[in-house]
Amino acid sequence: MDAVGACAALLLLSPLILVTALAVLVTIGRPLLFIQPRPGRDGRVFYLRKFRSMRPVDPERGWVTDEQRLTRFGKILRSTSLDELPSLWNVLRGDMSFVGPRPLLVEYLDHYTLEQSRRHEVRPGITGLAQINGRNSVDWEERFALDVRYVASRRFTLDARILLATVRAVLIREGISAEGHATMRKFSREP
Incomplete structure (x- = not known):
């Protein structure tokens, strides 16, 4: 179902994808995509694709932190979740699902508790x-608890409810970034 849905979404949304790609090209430049290794099911690494919303790191221009690198257009991309459109390719390839725990950074793998690592029992979403x-406004412990709760109780009706609630979450644009951060706070076992 994921592959069929992703194929249909890529076809239906292709005009929006094209317009977004052109807007990224004009406002941020090349490359259009942000491609980063992320752990998927069973911790296998795949390459997540998203539209770029940040400038490259450039200390001479003062573009070092996420706050400095995130462009005004990038904030719009993130708040509308349009930056996620290229991730449909990951769903089509089978790297991801529409619904599941978000794929986090590879460097976090060694920091999960045994319970938190259950998030990798399913494809990321x-x-x-x-x-x-x-x-991104929920703290890490709550995020992992929600991820594990999903893994333990996943079913089609839950996925359908999450997809419907996602539309609402995108429209109200809440929780786009953690308080005091341009994106989300880095995960660490340190207090």
Whole structure:
């Protein structure tokens, strides 16, 4: 179902994808895509694709932190979740699902507790329980608890509810970034 849905979405949304790609090209430049290794199901690494929303790191221009690198247009991309459109390719390839725990950084793999690592028992998703319950504004412990809760109780009806709630979450644009951060706070076991 994911592959069929992703194929249909890529076809239906191709005009929006093209317009977004052109807007990224004009406002931020090349490359259009942000491609980064992320752990998927069973911790296998794949390459996540998103539209770029940040400038490259450039200390001479003062573009070092996420706050300095995130462009005004990038904020719009993130708040509308249009930056996620290229992730449909990851769903089509089978790297991701529409619903599941968001794929985080590879460097976090060694920091999970045994319970938190259960998030890798399923394919990561474009959206999930954490995204409809505060997105990036929820703390790490709550995010992982929501991820594990999804893994333990996943079923088609839950996925359908999450997808519907995602539309609402995108429209109200809450929780786009953690308080005091341009994106989200880095995960660490340190207090």
